[in-house]
Amino acid sequence: MLALVEGAMSDLPLRLGNYELVRLLAQGGMADIYLARQAGLDRLVAVKVLSGPRANDPEAAALFRDEARLVGMLSHANLAAVHEVASADGVHFLAMEYVAGCDLREMLAAAQNAAVAIPFAAAVAIVCAAAAGLDHAHRRCGPDGRPLHLVHRDVSLSNVMVAHDGTVKVIDFGIARSQVSSHQTNPGIVRGKASYMSPEQCVGDAVDLRTDVFALGVVLYELTTGRRCFTGASDFDRMLAVVQGNYTPPSELFADFPVALDRVIRTALAADPSKRYPSCAAMIEALERACEQHGWDASNASIQDLMRALFGVQEVVVEVKAEPTVVITKPRRFPRGTESDMWEDDDAPTRGRRSMSRMWSPLAA
Numbered sequence: 001m002l003a004l005v006e007g008a009m010s011d012l013p014l015r016l017g018n019y020e021l022v023r024l025l026a027q028g029g030m031a032d033i034y035l036a037r038q039a040g041l042d043r044l045v046a047v048k049v050l051s052g053p054r055a056n057d058p059e060a061a062a063l064f065r066d067e068a069r070l071v072g073m074l075s076h077a078n079l080a081a082v083h084e085v086a087s088a089d090g091v092h093f094l095a096m097e098y099v100a101g102c103d104l105r106e107m108l109a110a111a112q113n114a115a116v117a118i119p120f121a122a123a124v125a126i127v128c129a130a131a132a133g134l135d136h137a138h139r140r141c142g143p144d145g146r147p148l149h150l151v152h153r154d155v156s157l158s159n160v161m162v163a164h165d166g167t168v169k170v171i172d173f174g175i176a177r178s179q180v181s182s183h184q185t186n187p188g189i190v191r192g193k194a195s196y197m198s199p200e201q202c203v204g205d206a207v208d209l210r211t212d213v214f215a216l217g218v219v220l221y222e223l224t225t226g227r228r229c230f231t232g233a234s235d236f237d238r239m240l241a242v243v244q245g246n247y248t249p250p251s252e253l254f255a256d257f258p259v260a261l262d263r264v265i266r267t268a269l270a271a272d273p274s275k276r277y278p279s280c281a282a283m284i285e286a287l288e289r290a291c292e293q294h295g296w297d298a299s300n301a302s303i304q305d306l307m308r309a310l311f312g313v314q315e316v317v318v319e320v321k322a323e324p325t326v327v328i329t330k331p332r333r334f335p336r337g338t339e340s341d342m343w344e345d346d347d348a349p350t351r352g353r354r355s356m357s358r359m360w361s362p363l364a365a
Contacts, residue, residue, distance in 0.1 A: 016049075017088040017093075018084075019036040019047050020037045021036050021047065022034070023035050030051060031049060031064070032051050033047070035098065038095070044100075045095045047093050047094070048096060050064055064094075065092075070148070070150060070173050073148065078130060078136075078169060079136065079169060079171075080161065080170070080171045081097040083097065099169050100164060101164050101167075102311070103160060103162070104126070104160045105158045110310040110311065111226070116309070118223050119306060120224060120258065120261065120294070122305070123220065123223040124290065124291060124296060126223065126303060127220045127223065130160050130216065130219070131281075133169070133170045134152060138212070138280065152176050152212050152215075153175050153211060153212070154193065154215075155170070155219065156193045157219060164304075165304060166301065168303065194230075194236075194238035194242070195238045196215045197214075197215070197239065198211040198214035198215065199242055199271050202239040210276045211273075213268055213279070216280065217283075220261075220264070221247070221250065224265075230242050249262060260290035261287075261294075263290075268283060
């Protein structure tokens with residue numbers, strides 16, 4: 001049995017079913033995620049459980065069950081897979097694919113610390129991969145053959161993971177909406193991250209897959225400019241900026257910003273859903289045309305090169321000895337936010353005065 005550093009694991013047992021908890025990876029207002037080792041298979045997985053304050057919340061439990069049901073219906077290389085949905089010792093949990101890498105928020109922070117910009121080719125490759133996963137989710141049908149009409153509703157920097165081998169995974173369908181969701185958001189309740197929600201999502205109107213297209217546009221903007229797209233001192237201010245379309249186009253930030261890429265971002269960020277790309281697949285096609293026009297190699301290799309430049313060559317090793325104390329690294333702590341920013345604080349590293357310049361970056365080409 002593992003002995004964990006005091007204070008690192010809240011009140012959870014050291015084992016949940018077949019999973020031996022190793023360390024805490026991240027905490028949020030709704031759920032906590034642990035690195036775990038699956039007994040018998042000796043593989044690493046990510047175990048997601050409702051956080052302590054939410055464990056007995058019926059609404060949170062309903063969202064958690066919906067996420068398990070939805071993700072279990074999905075199977076795509078760019079979506080984090082769910083291995084098992086189970087309960088042990090009164091704790092409901094999801095055992096998910098573990099992505100050894102970082103999320104895009106951490107990637108931007110690393111790039112900023114290294115004073116480099118994300119190459120256009122790598123940024124496009126990441127967004128195209130995430131869009132491919134979301135397109136699969138959007139087109140998925142349920143067991144009865146009827147479309148799920150699934151919308152992620154929480155696409156953001158922190159919900160796109162990049163592995164050191166260049167693999168991209170969209171994660172966290174915790175507030176996704178679909179035809180099979182048992183819990184429906186009440187009128188007037190807004191869920192999502194303020195800076196990434198579409199205008200219709202901000203005002204509580206009905207949403208469809210074009211809401212995820214909008215969020216991908218925000219992600220692409222921030223990857224390619226190193227700056228926050230929609231800013232404000234509060235959730236309300238950021239949502240107001242979204243609704244009013246108050247952002248600075250990349251071409252106005254950088255005179256040499258590629259015109260084709262600027263056009264893709266503007267289209268994805270159209271306030272009127274009918275003027276956005278009608279699907280993630282259509283957005284991928286537009287990005288592929290931009291790559292052809294500029295000669296970018298938006299491949300997995302471009303992402304691998306970026307990860308090596310930012311983090312070096314990484315190996316994932318978790319050693320568990322016979323009578324161990326597992327050293328717990330400090331988890332990412334996401335402060336609890338409002339209903340419109342329920343998963344993390346919206347203060348991502350793209351905010352602030354230290355925005356990256358594309359003019360002098362050795363990775364900008």
